[in-house]
Amino acid sequence: MSKAPSTAKQPAPPMPTNKDDINGTWNFLEWGVERIMYSLSDGVDLKTYMSLYTSIHNFCTAQKAVGTQASANLNANHRGAHLLGEDLYHRLNDYLKRHLVGVHAEMVKHADEALLTFYIKEWKRYTQAGMYNNHLFRYLNRHWVKREMDEGKKDVFDIYTLHLVRWKEDMFGTTQNAVMDAVLRMVEKQRNGETIEQSKIKDVVQSFVSLGIDDADSTKTTLDVYRQYFEKPYLEATSAYYEKESQQFLAENSVVDYMKKAERRLDEEKERVPLYLLPEIMQPLMKCCENALIAKHAATLRDEFQILLDNDREDDMARMYKLLARIPEGLDPLRTRFETHVRQAGHLAIEKVAEQGESLDPKAYIDALLEVHTQYAALVQNAFMGESEFVRSLDNACREYVNRNKVCAKNSSRSPELLAKHADNVLKRSTKATEEDDMEKMLNQVMTIFKYIEDKDVFQKFYSRHLAKRLVNGTSASGDAETSMISKLKDASGFEYTNKLQRMFQDMQTSRDLNNDYEEWVSQNIDKEDRKDEVDAYYQILGTGFWPLQPPSTPFAAPNTIIKTYERFQTFYSNKHGGRKLTWLWHLCKGEIRANYVKMNKVPYTFQVSTYQMAILLLFNDTDSVAYEDMAGMTSLNKETLDPSIGIMLKAKVLTANPANAPTADGTVYSLNYGFKNKKLKVNLNIGIKSEQKQEVEDTHKTIEEDRKMLMQSAIVRIMKSRQKMKHAQLVSETIGQIKNRFSPKVSDIKKCIDILLEKEYLERLDGDELGYLA
Structure with missing residues (x-):
């Protein structure tokens, strides 16, 4: 038996004199x-x-x-x-x-x-x-x-280790359960809000750690005793406590309140570790708490996610994201629901503006697309920490509603077409966004939607045509803005995508230099007397291979007034560049005519007109009235161009018809309106003809289809040349992979292109659905 502690000092026995005793x-x-x-x-x-x-x-x-x-x-x-x-x-x-x-x-x-x-x-x-x-x-x-x-x-x-071994064998085995139960009751009190003496638990932990003597080498220690007799029951008790608490709390409170509670509990457990536990317990403890507080109730949390989305509860979604991010695959269902929700929101936004039909305002359409993207991009950034998988879900949803919505139901190319038109409106001089920052913001918005456009070749064609018109007509709001937009497109789709656009700008600079040279040539080679009746003109020389411009759709007999002017320039150009041929694009030309017959405060009106309108109005220099058939004969314009040109001037009351309200047809006589009045001194009559605009859109789509066929055929030949032999299905798959960045090809179209190449003997059929390349 052990001796009880002595209350009085007992005298020491004598020190042995016999060393062997x-x-x-x-x-x-x-x-x-x-x-x-x-x-x-x-x-x-x-x-x-x-x-x-x-x-x-x-x-x-x-x-x-x-x-x-x-x-x-x-x-x-x-x-x-x-x-x-x-x-x-x-x-x-x-x-x-x-x-x-x-x-x-x-x-x-x-x-x-x-x-x-x-x-x-x-x-x-x-x-x-x-x-x-x-x-x-x-x-x-x-x-x-x-x-x-x-x-x-x-x-x-060694003697100290012997003390520990004895404690472990004679004390620990019979007391550790009671000690651990007392520790767990103290921890539970603390979790319930009571104050405890934390140092006691810390001392118990240290005693369990000290008893971890390595069986293989008693001079070393392990955490085996601590893990088995402290960590394991501690984690089991923690799990049981939180499973019970969470189940009870959820039964009596909302999911949002529960998430706040779970957040607090996780923070508390994390803060508890450095106070009296070993750092090694942090990971298993957090995993244990996350399982009890989150994983066990993950389905309930996810069911609440849709409600939070519908009500724009950003803070609560952020809370849910942070909680479910702690457990394996906890966020996958959220990403799926988020993608579906954004897609539905996008379709709903488009349905509201789709009611305008063919007259759909490009800005309203793009604003509808942007509004949804902006809202949920901010949500991803703020609530979901900009996580890449949520960004991917957002991109998938946006790509879906941008390319496959109600507006695109009849024409899958509608989105890129409208985006190009919107970009044109942004970059035109008439835009309200005159501030540089506003312009840059609007261009970035265009690029946001461009990123999701699948048929990027359609956007390229329409954007190219609009850019050409802006440059030819001088209606660009800013050269810097134009350059910035092309730079953004180049970054997004590569040099080849914007090569022709950049060449168009180069032609404009070349034209400016050429006009300066022409003025110098005229001053040196043409007498002042000969120059007296010459019309002031500016010439733009545009390379056929880079400018997406259609040839004139009507014959045209230019007025004598401007024939002499353009022939003189042609002479200059032929001398400067022998062998080059100039084709005059009269339908793109425009000018100004001073109306000396009618004035505002003694100042003549100025009419801004197309070249065709100019030719019609110049006929009235010799007479006050001109018959329809005479107009057609002297201008050589076909009816499809002549009638709308006259119609615009009738509507503006520059001309009057006799009989009044007569259709533009033979027998109608047109006269100058000497009573013409307008609030502006400069009156714009050069208004686009809708039929021409519609025809231009149709021609653009035809060009796109032809370009696509060539692109697919080129890709097929390129693939077969490198492979020599391929299965039909594999060739189709690789062709899609090569050109999907430009547009989404249909399998049926690729098969047609393969058949064309077989007919042209670029390819041959081999056994077993295999194709071979013919050099």
């Missing part, structure tokens, strides 16, 4: 060890401590001396010394056993926090005594213990 030596040592175990506050004085140390030293050295004196029986004596050294070690071992029996008997009298208090007090006193004893017996450690351990003895330890 194990009983006398141990009696003296036991008294000293007892003082160390129970009276650490008083301890032993230095003189007594040195006496104890000396007795151990004398005993051990005496055994060595015995071994050296009997040389004839050396091995036996050495073994005897060994046995006696072992006896001293085991007497200390037996003492520790008896001591811990008494400690255990006292400990079982306590419960809960009192038990923890007793356990920690005894543990600290015991381990501190172990350190003193380890120092006291260090001579034994250095020699006998070391030799035994070197020989591979697994049941021999």
Whole structure:
């Protein structure tokens, strides 16, 4: 049995005089060890401590001396010394056993926090005594213990480790459950909002860690004891606590309130670790909490997501995102629902503007597309941390509603066409966005939608035509803005996509230089008298291969007034560039005519007209009235061009018809309106003819179809040339892969192109649905 702590100091037994006396030596040592175990506050004085140390030293050295004196029986004596050294070690071992029996008997009298208090007090006193004893017996450690351990003895330890081993075997196995239960009750109190003495739990943790003695090498420690007897029950209790709490809380509160509660609980558990737990528990603890608080209720949280989306609850969605991001595959269903929601929102926005039909305003359409994208792009950034998978879901949804919506139902190319028209309106001089920042913002918006356009070749064609008109008519709002837009398109789709657009700009610069050269040539080569009646003109020389301009759709006899002017320029150009041919695009030309017959405050009106309108009006220089058939004969314009040109001037009341309201047809006579009045001195009569605009759109689509056929055929030939032989289905698949960045080809169209190439003998059919390349 253990000896109870002495209240009064007992006198020390005499220090053994016989160095070989194990009983006398141990009696003296036991008294000293007892003082160390129970009276650490008083301890032993230095003189007594040195006496104890000396007795151990004398005993051990005496055994060595015995071994050296009997040389004839050396091995036996050495073994005897060994046995006696072992006896001293085991007497200390037996003492520790008896001591811990008494400690255990006292400990079982306590419960809960009192038990923890007793356990920690005894543990600290015991381990501190172990350190003193380890120092006291260090001579034994250095020699006998070391030799035994070197020989591979697994049941021999240094004296401090022996203390830990005894505690682990004689105390821990019978008390750790009670200690752990008391710890878990304290933690539960803290989780319930009560204040606890956290240092007690920290001390228990450290005691469990200290008992992790490596079986293979007792000089090393492991966390095995801590993990099995502390971490495991701690995690199990944590899981049980939060499963119960979360289930009860959800039954009585909203999902949003539960998410806030779960957030707080996770933060609390994270903050608890550095206070009294080991850092190693952080990951399994968080995983345990996340499973109980989130994974177990993931379905309930996800069901709430649609409600949050419908009501734009950004903060709550951010909260849900952060929670579900903690568990494996927790966000996948959210991404799917988010994509579906954005797609539906996009279609709904388009349906509202689709009612305008063919007269759909491009700005209203693009604004509808942008509004949905802007709203949900901000949501992805703010609530979903800009996560790449949510960005992908947003892109998938936007690509769907941009390319396959109600407006695109009859014509799949409608979106890129309207986007190009919107870009044209933005870049025209009439745009309200005169500020540079506003312009850049609007161009970025165009590029946002452009990113989702599948038929980028359609956008390119229409944008190219609109750009050509802006450059020819001088209606661009800003050269810098035009350059910026082309740069953005180049970054998005590559050099080849914008090559022709850049060449158009180069032609404009070349034209400016050419006009300067022409003026200099005229001043040097033409007499002033000959120049007197010449019309002021500016010429644009446009390369046929780069400008998407249609030839005139009508014959035209230019008025004598301008024939002399353009023939003179033609002479200059032929001299400068021999071998080049100029084709005059009269339908793109325009000018101004001063109406001297009618004035505002003595200032003549100026009519801005097309070249065709100019030719019609110049007929009235010689007469006040001109018959329809004479107009047709002298201008050579066909009816489809002549009639709308006259109609615009009738509507503006520049001309009058006789009979009034007569259709534009033979027998009608037109006269100048001498009573013409307008609020503006400059009157624009050069208004686009709807039939021509419609025809131009149709021609553009035809060009796109032809270009697509060539692009598909080129891709097929390129693939077959590198592969030589391919299965039909594989060729179709690779062709789609090569050209999907320009447009989304139909499989049927690719098959038609393959048939064309077979007919042209670029390809040949082989056995087994295989195609071969013919050089």
